[in-house]
Amino acid sequence: MQYGLTEEQEMIVSTVRSFVENEIYPHEDLVERTGEVPAEIAAEIKRKTIDLGFYACNFPESVGCAGLSHLEFALVERELGRGSMALNHFFGRPQNILMACQGEQIERYLMPAVRGDRMDALAMTEPGAGSDVRGMKCSARRDGGDWVVNGTKHFISGAEHADFVIVFVATGEDDTPKGPKKRITCFLVDRGHPGFTIRDGYKSVSHRGYKNMILEFDDCRLPDAQVLGEVDGGFEVMNTWLYATRITVATMCVGRARRVFDYALDYAATREQFGQKIGKFQGVSFQIADMITEIDAADLLTLAAADRLDKGLPANREIASAKLYASEMLARVTDAAIQVHGGMGLMDDYPLERFWRDARVERIWDGTSEIQRHIISRDLLRALGA
C-alpha cells in the first residue's frame, strides 16, 4: 500500500466533509424528530450533489461519472458516514451492480440512475432468509416467455424513494451432493408494475428517517428483458458487484466514529468534576486513548482493503475484517462517548444517544458480524482442509 493520500484525495475528503457539515448536519434534528426527509430538502441535496459532479461518483467515466477508485470512493463514504444516512441517501450512490445492465436496460436503468433521474433499491433479504440468502422463498416460474414472481422481501432500504428495485429471486433448484441448491436470478422491477407493491416496513431504532420497506410480489409478470445479468446467474452478478459494498459500511463507521470522538474529546477537555477537567482522570483519559486507537486502526484496515480491490488483489477476507472491526469499533466508541459524558450522554440534547442507536445496525446489515467472522475464518481454514 502506498501510504498517504494524494492532494486530490485530500481535496475530495475536505469537499465532502464541508458538504456534510453544511448541507446535511443542519437538517439532522428535523429528520430525527419527524422520521422523514422533506421532499424539498431531498431534492436540494440531490441537485447540489449533481452540480458538484459527485452524484454516482462510484461509477466509471464510460457512463459519464467520476470513476473514483475504490479507495477514493471509500474516502467519500467515510465523510458521508459522519452525517445522517436518511439525508445522505440523496448524495446518490446507485448500486454499482447496475453496470451489469445490457442492451436497452442501459438507457432505462443505468443512465437514469447515474444521472439522478431514477433511484434504485436492492432487495435480497426475506422474512425467512437473511444471512442464508440462498434460502430465499421468493420465486419466479416460467409462463409462456415470461416470468411470474411471487414472494416477499423485507428490510429493503430506500425502497420508499425507489423508482425501480433490483431484486433477487429463486428461479429453480439443482440437486447437488450437499442437497438441493437454489438457482437465483436478478430482476429489475419498476415501481407501479402490476403485481408489485412497496409498503411500509418496521420502525428501526437505528438511522431514523432511513426507512426499510416490504416488497410484495403477487403474480408479478416480468419479461426476460428485466433480467439483470443471466438467467440463473444471480449469484454471479451479486459476487461481481456487491462484493465491495461492505467497505461502505466499514468506512461510514469510521467517519461516524470520528464525529463521535470529537464530542468525547471536547467534553473530557472541558467538563470539570472534583475541581479539575475530567480528562485529567486516567479513567477518562484512557478511554479517549482507546477510542482513537481503535478508530485509526479501523480506518487503516478499511482503506487497505479498498486499496487491495484497486490493485486487483483478493480482498474478501480483508473486506470482511474491515466491516467486522469497524462496526464493532463504532459500538464501543459510541458507548464510551456516552460514558465520558455521564448522564448528559443519554439525553437528546446531545446527538450521542442517536449515534449509539445508529451504531447498532452496522453489526447486522450487509452481513452480520458472525457472517463476517465466518468468511474470515473459512478463508484461512478451508485452504488447510479444516
Next chain:
Amino acid sequence: MKVLVPVKRVIDYNVKVRVKADGSGVDLANVKMSMNPFDEIAIEEAIRLKEAGKAEEVIAVSIGVKQAQETLRTALAMGADRAILVVASDDVHQDIEPLAVAKILAAVVKEEQPGLVLCGKQAIDNDMNATGQMLSALLGWSQATFASEVGVEGDHAVVTREVDGGLQTIKVKMPTIISVDLRLNEPRYASLPNIMKAKKKPLDEKTAADYGVDVTPRLSVVKTTEPAARAAGIKVGSVDELVSKLKEAGLV
C-alpha cells in the same frame, strides 16, 4: 483582464485555537489549516467575474510556507486558472507581515499586469486588515475595501462597502484593489471534476528572494493570551422564568 487573488493559508476556522504555553503565539503543530475564508470569497468573486465574461484569467497567489501549495490547489479546484506560490519561510510559525506580503504582491502585479486584485479584507489568524491597503499605496492604485457588492464596468468598478452604520457605494478607477467582506458571496465547493483537473493546472514556485523582498519581521509579539472564558449559559422554560432570572442577575 486578469484578476489576481492573494490567498493565505491559515488555521482552519473550525479549530479551537490554543495559545502556546510560553505565550509566544498560537500552537500550529498538527493543526488543520485551510484557506482564509475571506480569500475564498475573493476567489469566488473572481471566478464569477470570469463566468460573466468580465475577466479572462484568475491567478491565485500565496505567500508563506511551502505547504501553502495545498491552499493554492484548493483555489485551482474552485476554478482559478493558475497559481503562483512564493515561498517566504520554512517555519510555519513565522507570519509574513502585511508590508512584506504587499511588496511581494506589488512585484507579482508588475509581472502579471492584472486589471484587478481581489483580496480578503483580512486574514482570520492575525486580523491585520492591512495588505490590500498597503498594496494600493505601493502601486499607486485606487482601492475599495470591505466590498459587499462588486460590479466591473469598463474602466471602473462600482463597489458597495460595508461601513459602520450602513452601506456606501463608490466608483473606483481600474486597475484597482478590492478587499472583500463576508457578505459578498457564498463560495462554492470544489467540484469533483475540478478537483481532478486542479493537479494539471500550472503552479509556479518562486521565493521571496526572487522578488528581492526582505521578509524579516518588523513587529514583535509581546504576549498572546486566551480570550477570557465565558460563563456557560442556561436554558429557561418560559418568559416568566427569563424575566425572573434577569431580575435575579440585576439586569432588569
